Amino acid sequence: AQTKTLKAIRAGKLIDVEHATVLENVIILIDHDTIKAVGKNIPIPDSAQIIDLGGSTVLPGLIDCHTHITAQPSGDYYADIFRATQVDDAIMGTVFARKTLEAGFTTCRDVGARGFADVALRNAINRGAVPGPRLFVATLFIGATGSHGDISGFSPYLQWDLPRQMLGVADGIDELRKQVRYNIKYGADIIKFGASAGVLSEEESVGAPQYTQEEMNAIVAETKAWGKKACAHAHGTEAIKMAVKAGVASIEHGSMLDDEAIALMKQYGTYLVADIYNDDYIRTEYARLGYPDKIIEKEKLVGQVQRESFQQAVKAGVKIAFGTDAGVYPHGWNAKQFYYMVKFGCTPMQAIQAATINAADLIGNAKIGNIKAGCYADIIAVKADVLKDITTLENVAFVMKGGEVFKQ
Numbered sequence: 001a002q003t004k005t006l007k008a009i010r011a012g013k014l015i016d017v018e019h020a021t022v023l024e025n026v027i028i029l030i031d032h033d034t035i036k037a038v039g040k041n042i043p044i045p046d047s048a049q050i051i052d053l054g055g056s057t058v059l060p061g062l063i064d065c066h067t068h069i070t071a072q073p074s075g076d077y078y079a080d081i082f083r084a085t086q087v088d089d090a091i092m093g094t095v096f097a098r099k100t101l102e103a104g105f106t107t108c109r110d111v112g113a114r115g116f117a118d119v120a121l122r123n124a125i126n127r128g129a130v131p132g133p134r135l136f137v138a139t140l141f142i143g144a145t146g147s148h149g150d151i152s153g154f155s156p157y158l159q160w161d162l163p164r165q166m167l168g169v170a171d172g173i174d175e176l177r178k179q180v181r182y183n184i185k186y187g188a189d190i191i192k193f194g195a196s197a198g199v200l201s202e203e204e205s206v207g208a209p210q211y212t213q214e215e216m217n218a219i220v221a222e223t224k225a226w227g228k229k230a231c232a233h234a235h236g237t238e239a240i241k242m243a244v245k246a247g248v249a250s251i252e253h254g255s256m257l258d259d260e261a262i263a264l265m266k267q268y269g270t271y272l273v274a275d276i277y278n279d280d281y282i283r284t285e286y287a288r289l290g291y292p293d294k295i296i297e298k299e300k301l302v303g304q305v306q307r308e309s310f311q312q313a314v315k316a317g318v319k320i321a322f323g324t325d326a327g328v329y330p331h332g333w334n335a336k337q338f339y340y341m342v343k344f345g346c347t348p349m350q351a352i353q354a355a356t357i358n359a360a361d362l363i364g365n366a367k368i369g370n371i372k373a374g375c376y377a378d379i380i381a382v383k384a385d386v387l388k389d390i391t392t393l394e395n396v397a398f399v400m401k402g403g404e405v406f407k408q
């Protein structure tokens with residue numbers, strides 16, 4: 001069947017994320033992968049295929065700024081660490097990518113994968129070989145020896161037959177600059193590093209800094225020299241402040257904010273990307289999935305605190321971008337986080353903006369996150385009133401990415 005390259009969507013309602021308003025009875029004209037015009041009185045060419053979404057609310061394709069699309073717990077903790085390879089990740093990534101796209105997420109900023117599986121997946125999606133969101137990828141998580149990004153807690157005689165560089169483990173300014181260059185050489189769009197300890201790893205603390213200020217400064221400076229943005233995994237207050245001062249574009253998790261951290265984030269224009277849904281999933285499912293108690297105990301230290309920090313940050317006007325850490329919990333469930341964002345201080349419109357126009361700003365791409373002329377035709381629709389009930393986004397009825405319909 002021949003697909004028409006000109007398409008016209010009739011939108012009953014359209015969420016204008018740029019002006020935080022709702023427009024009614026709007027036509028979106030699409031040519032190939034790009035939006036050509038948006039408005040009430042746009043002539044529809046005879047050659048256009050008409051897509052009637054008159055009974056729906058149309059919004060830009062959603063953007064998740066914190067995914068691990070090549071991973072998800074299989075149910076066997078040790079097998080995931082010791083038996084699965086980056087090839088398993090790449091294969092499963094194609095499955096997770098489709099689920100994510102069908103859930104209405106047309107772009108993901110994917111912040112850490114093994115063995116460059118994320119680069120392979122991004123490229124296959126861009127070629128049109130695999131259905132999935134547009135991916136902006138970090139490749140290897142950069143972490144210090146023994147950090148959240150290292151494989152900690154196991155026998156020192158376990159040999160990974162790989163140079164440390166291939167695992168993203170780097171210490172000191174010289175190694176870190178080299179690691180940034182290495183990641184970029186092999187396909188990184190962004191750089192992610194571990195400013196603090198974490199939850200889902202076997203090192204002891206959740207929040208302690210894991211690099212010095214000088215090391216963080218070097219990572220960010222080197223990243224910027226290559227024209228890219230850095231983001232930092234940071235739960236603890238001190239590590240958050242250090243990463244903000246180093247100049248990261250976003251703080252990931254941001255669990256333990258205080259007034260000074262919030263003030264610094266405002267001063268530096270740093271985005272907060274807080275994964276405030278997954279605590280529910282970790283607490284109810286991770287024991288069954290074979291995770292050690294130690295890790296579940298660590299989750300209890302951050303889950304609630306992180307939601308309260310998020311609320312404070314929203315109140316203070318810190319820039320918020322939507323990011324879920326999907327991969328910690330099942331891909332395709334990304335939208336479950338909207339409920340918590342609204343519960344902890346966002347208006348529904350703000351939560352939608354976090355996942356569209358703000359996310360596009362953080363990623364640094366003006367062609368995503370908005371429905372206007374010149375943007376990619378990344379468009380979704382829902383049946384109910386999303387500004388009344390944000391959980392409507394958990395049931396996306398229509399998905400178009402780059403002018404191609406993936407769900408209807």
Ligand code: ARG
Nearest residue numbers: 198199200275279302303306
């Ligand atoms: N990847 C993160 C970590 O291991 C997940 C944290 C999940 N918990 C939370 N409350 N957000 O540190």
